[in-house]
Amino acid sequence: xxxxxxxxxxxxxxxxxxxxxxxxxxxxxxxxxxxxxxxxxxxxxxxxxxxxxxxxxxxxxxxxxxxxxxxxxxxxxxxxxxxxxxxxxxxxxxxxxxxxxxxxxxxxxxxxxxxxxxxxxxxxxxxxxxxxxxxxxxxxxxxxxxxxxxxxxxxxxxxxxxxxxxxxxxxxxxxxxxxxxxxxxxxxxxxxxxxxxxxxxxxxxxxxxxxxxxxxxxxxxxxxxxxxxxxxxxxxxxxxxxxxxxxxxxxxxxxxxxxxxxxxxxxxxxxxxxxxxxxxxxxxxxxxxxxxxxxxxxxxxxxx
Amino acid sequence: xxxxxxxxxxxxxxxxxxxxxxxxxxxxxxxxxxxxxxxxxxxxxxxxxxxxxxxxxxxxxxxxxxxxxxxxxxxxxxxxxxxxxxxxxxxxxxxxxxxxxxxxxxxxxxxxxxxxxxxxxxxxxxxxxxxxxxxxxxxxxxxxxxxxxxxxxxxxxxxxxxxxxxxxxxxxxxxxxxxxxxxxxxxxxxxxxxxxxxxxxxxxxxxxxxxxxxxxxxxxxxxxxxxxxxxxxxxxxxxxxxxxxxxxxxxxxxxxxxxxxxxxxxxxxxxxxxxxxxxxxxxxxxxxxxxxxxxxxxxxxxxxxxxxxxxxxxx
Numbered sequence: 012x013x014x015x016x017x018x019x020x021x022x023x024x025x026x027x028x029x030x031x032x033x034x035x036x037x038x039x040x041x042x043x044x045x046x047x048x049x050x051x052x053x054x055x056x057x058x059x060x061x062x063x064x065x066x067x068x069x070x071x072x073x074x075x076x077x078x079x080x081x082x083x084x085x086x087x088x089x090x091x092x093x094x095x096x097x098x099x100x101x102x103x104x105x106x107x108x109x110x111x112x113x114x115x116x117x118x119x120x121x122x123x124x125x126x127x128x129x130x131x132x133x134x135x136x137x138x139x140x141x142x143x144x145x146x147x148x149x150x151x152x153x154x155x156x157x158x159x160x161x162x163x164x165x166x167x168x169x170x171x172x173x174x175x176x177x178x179x180x181x182x183x184x185x186x187x188x189x190x191x192x193x194x195x196x197x198x199x200x201x202x203x204x205x206x207x208x209x210x211x212x213x214x215x216x217x218x219x220x221x222x223x224x225x226x227x228x229x230x231x232x233x234x235x236x237x238x239x240x241x242x243x244x245x246x247x248x249x250x251x252x253x254x255x256x257x258x259x260x261x262x263x264x265x266x267x268x269x270x271x272x273x274x275x276x277x278x279x280x281x282x283x284x285x286x287x288x289x290x291x292x293x294x295x296x297x298x299x300x301x302x303x304x305x306x307x308x309x310x311x312x313x314x315x
Numbered sequence: 316x317x318x319x320x321x322x323x324x325x326x327x328x329x330x331x332x333x334x335x336x337x338x339x340x341x342x343x344x345x346x347x348x349x350x351x352x353x354x355x356x357x358x359x360x361x362x363x364x365x366x367x368x369x370x371x372x373x374x375x376x377x378x379x380x381x382x383x384x385x386x387x388x389x390x391x392x393x394x395x396x397x398x399x400x401x402x403x404x405x406x407x408x409x410x411x412x413x414x415x416x417x418x419x420x421x422x423x424x425x426x427x428x429x430x431x432x433x434x435x436x437x438x439x440x441x442x443x444x445x446x447x448x449x450x451x452x453x454x455x456x457x458x459x460x461x462x463x464x465x466x467x468x469x470x471x472x473x474x475x476x477x478x479x480x481x482x483x484x485x486x487x488x489x490x491x492x493x494x495x496x497x498x499x500x501x502x503x504x505x506x507x508x509x510x511x512x513x514x515x516x517x518x519x520x521x522x523x524x525x526x527x528x529x530x531x532x533x534x535x536x537x538x539x540x541x542x543x544x545x546x547x548x549x550x551x552x553x554x555x556x557x558x559x560x561x562x563x564x565x566x567x568x569x570x571x572x573x574x575x576x577x578x579x580x581x582x583x584x585x586x587x588x589x590x591x592x593x594x595x596x597x598x599x600x601x602x603x604x605x606x607x608x609x610x611x612x613x614x615x616x617x618x619x620x621x622x623x624x625x626x627x628x629x630x
Contacts, residue, residue, distance in 0.1 A: 151333040156608050158567040159601055163338060166589045166597050243458045250460045251574055251586055266460055270575070273464070273472050274479065281468065284461045291456040299452065 043300030049293035053286075057113050060106035065089075068107035069258035071098050079277070095269050095279045104260035105286050111261040113290065115176060116241040122180035123241070124234060127187025132226070134188075135195025136218055145188070152185040157244055165253045175254055179241050186240075190233055194226040201225075235298045239291045246287055262287045319620050327613035334605045335387070338598055339380050387602060402599050405584060410603070413573070413580035416496065417565050420503045425558055428508040432515025432554075437542050439520065447512060454509035459571040463502045467575075470498060480577050499576045506568045511561045518553035522546045552622025559615030563608045 039047065061068075079093050092101040134142040152160070164178045198204060204221050212220075246263030248254035255261040257268075262283040269279035435447040454462065471479035477497050487495070522528065523546055531541050573582040585600035587593075 151330060151337065154330045154609050154612060155334060155337070155605050156563070156567045158570050159604050159608075162570075162585065162589050163597070163601055166592060166594070239456055246458050247460065247571055250458070250571065251589075253589060263458070263460075266464060270464065270467070273467050276472070280464055284458075284464050288453075288457040288461055291458075292453050295452055295456040 039297070039300050042296050046293040046296035046300070049289055050297065053109055053113060053290050053293075056106055056109040060109045064100075064103035064106040066100040066103040068099070068104050068260040070100070070103075092282050093277060093279055095265070096272060101265075101279055101282055104265060105262070105282055108260040108262045108265060108283060108286070111255055111259055112242065112246060112263065112287070115172065115255070115261075116179070116238060116245050119176045119179035119245070120183065120234065120238045120241045122176065123183040123187050123237065124230075126180065127184040128191045128230065130184075131188040131191025132195040132218060132222055135192045135199055136214060136222065142192075146192070149185050149188050152182070153189065157182045157240075158247060161244065161248050162251075162253065165248070170253055170256060172255065175245065175248070179244055182244070183237055183241055187233070187237060191226065191230065194229055195222055198222050198225050232298055232301055235294045239294050242287065242291055320617050323613060323616050323620065327609055331606060331609050334609060335384060335602060336380070338601045338605065339383055340376075383598070387599075402596055405596065406581065406599060406603070409579060409581045409584050412578065413569060413582065416499060416503065416569065416573075416578065416580060417562070419496075419500055420507060420565060421562055423500075424504045424508040424511065424561075427504070428511035429515055429554060431508070432512045433519065433542070433547065435512065435516040436519035436523070436546075437539065444516075447516070451509040451513050454505060455513065459502070459506050459568050460575055462505055463498075463572060463575045466498050466502050470501075496578065499572045499578045502572050502576075503565065503568050506572075507561050507565055510564060511557055514557040514561075515550075515554055518550045518557065519546050521553070522550045525549075552619055555618040555622060556615045559611050559618060563611040563615070566604050566608050 075094065075098060090100050090102065092105065095101055095104065130145055134145045160182050161178055164174070164181075168174050199222065204217060207217050207221050245254055246261070246266075249261050249263030250267045252264070252267065255264060257264065265283035266280045266287075269277070269283075272279045273281075431447060435444045438444055467479045470477045478495060479498065519542070523542075528541060528545055531545055536545075569580065570582040570586065572578065573580045574586050577583065581600055581603065585597060585604070588596035588600065
C-alpha cells in the first residue's frame with residue numbers, strides 16, 4: 012500500500028466521525044455566477060488593463076473634448092467610449108482606473124483586515140482590560156461618519172496615495188475589529204476551545220487552530236462587503252477632489268471631472284460611474300448568494 | 316430601565332468629548348507652523364509672534380483646546396482664515412439650508428420606506444419583493460454621486476425639467492426654493508430610503524420567524540392581520556432604531572449631494588474649507604456633523620431599549 016492510498020483512507024475515516032467538520036460547498040445561483048464573472052473581469056483588468064488600453068491614462072491625444080462614443084482622431088485611432096474634458100480617451104482611462112481604484116481599495120481593505128482581525132480576535136481571546144480599552148477606542152472611531160473622519164485626516168495630512176490607504180484602513184479596521192471580536196467571543200465559549208484549553212494548548216495554538224478556521228467563512232463574506240464600502244469611500248473622496256490626484260485615472264474623480272459634459276450631451280461621466288456600480292453590485296450579489304446558501308443568518312448579522 | 320437610558324446618555328456624552336478631542340488634535344497636528352502658513356514667507360519674526368499671541372497659538376495645546384471647547388459652548392467659533400468673517404456668521408444661514416434639506420428628506424422617506432418595506436415583507440418572494448430587494452441592493456451598492464449623476468442626466472439634460480445646480484437665495488419664493496432643491500432632495504431620498512426599506516423588511520421578516528407568529532398562523536388568523544397586528548407592532552422598536560440610524564447616514568449623504576449640486580449648505584461650506592485648509596471652519600463644521608451623528612445614534616439606542624421589554628429589564 013502506497014502512502015497516497017493510506018492518506019485517502021485516513022481522510023474517509025475522519026469523514027465518518029460524528030464530529031467531522033461539515034463539508035463546505037458553496038453553491039451559487041446564476042445571479043451569484045454573474046457576480047463572480049463581473050468581479051473576475053475587473054480583477055483581470057487590474058492586471059492587464061494598462062497593457063490592452065489603446066492609450067496612456069494621461070495622454071492628451073484627441074483634438075476635441077467630450078467627443079461622442081465611437082469617434083475617431085485621425086492618425087491615432089478610435090475612441091470607443093469618446094473623450095473626456097481635456098481630450099483624453101475614456102476607455103483607456105477606465106481601464107487604467109481599474110488598477111487605481113480597485114488596487115488601492117483592495118490594499119486598504121487588506122490592511123484593515125490585518126489590523127482589525129488581529130486586534131479583534133486578540134481582544135476576544137485576551138478579554139479583561141485589553142478588551143475594554145480596545146473596544147472603547149473602537150467605539151469612538153465608529154461613532155464618527157467615515158466621510159467626516161476622512162475629510163479631517165485629509166485636511167490634517169494632505170492628499171497622497173499612502174495617506175489615502177492609511178485613512179481608509181484605519182476607518183474600516185474599526186468595523187472589522189467589531190465583527191472579528193464578536194465572532195471570536197462566540198467561538199471562545201465553544202466546547203472544543205474548552206477541550207483545547209484543558210489539553211493544555213497555548214494561546215497561539217488556540218487562536219490559529221481553533222478560532223481562526225471557524226471564523227474564516229463569515230470573515231470572507233464580510234471582506235467582500237467591506238471592500239465595497241472602501242471602494243465607495245475612496246471614490247467619494249476622489250469625487251470630492253480630495254482622494255487620488257490627477258493625472259492618475261480613478262473612477263471617482265473621473266465622474267467628477269466629466270460631470271459638466273452631461274450638459275453638452277456627453278456620456279463621459281457615465282462610464283466610470285457604471286464601472287464602479289458594476290464592480291460593487293457584483294460583489295454584493297456574490298455576498299448575498301453565499302449568505303443565502305448559509306441560511307441567511309450572516310446577512311442578518313451584517314445588517315445590524 | 317431609567318438606569319440603562321441614563322447610562323447610554325452618559326456614554327454618549329463621553330463619546331462626544333472624545334470626538335471633540337479627536338477633531339481638535341487631529342486637525343492641530345498639522346505639519347508646519349500655522350502662523351508661518353497664514354502670514355506667508357515674508358513675515359518677520361515680530362509679526363509671527365504677534366499673530367501667535369493674537370490667536371493663542373503661543374499657549375500649550377491643552378490650553379488651546381480648552382479655549383476652543385469653551386468657544387463651542389458659547390457660540391464663539393472663531394474667525395475663518397479665508398476672508399476673515401466670523402465662523403458663526405458663515406455657518407448661520409448654511410445650517411438652516413442643510414436642516415431644510417434633511418428635514419424634507421426625513422418627512423418623505425421615513426413613511427415611504429416603512430410602507431415599501433412592509434409591502435416587501437408581506438409578500439415575500441413575489442415580484443414586488445424581488446423588485447424591491449434587487450432595486451434597493453443595487454442602490455445601496457453604488458456611490459451617492461452615481462445616483463446624483465443619473466438624476467442630472469435624466470431630469471436636467473434629457474427632460475430639462477429641473478436645474479442641475481441648486482441656486483438658493485433668501486428672496487426666492489417657496490416654489491422656487493423647492494424647484495431649486497428638488498434634485499438634491501430626490502437623490503437623498505433615494506439613497507436613504509433604499510437602506511431603510513431593506514432594514515424594515517429584514518426587521519419584520521425576523522419577527523415573522525418567532526413562535527407567537529407561528530401560533531397565530533396555527534389558530535387561523537388572516538395573513539394581513541398577522542403582519543399588521545402582530546409583526547409590525549413588535550417590529551416598531553427595530554424600525555425606530557433603523558430610522559434614527561439612517562437619519563445619521565444622511566450626514567455623509569449630504570456631503571456628496573451638496574457638493575454635486577452646489578447646494579449652499581453646511582457640508583458644501585466644509586468641503587470648501589477643506590480645500591482652502593481653513594482649519595477653524597472645518598473643525599466647527601466637523602463638530603456640528605459629528606455631534607448630530609452621535610446624538611442620533613444615542614436616540615436610536617434609547618429607542619431600542621425603550622421598545623424592547625427584554626432590554627428594559629436586563630438579567
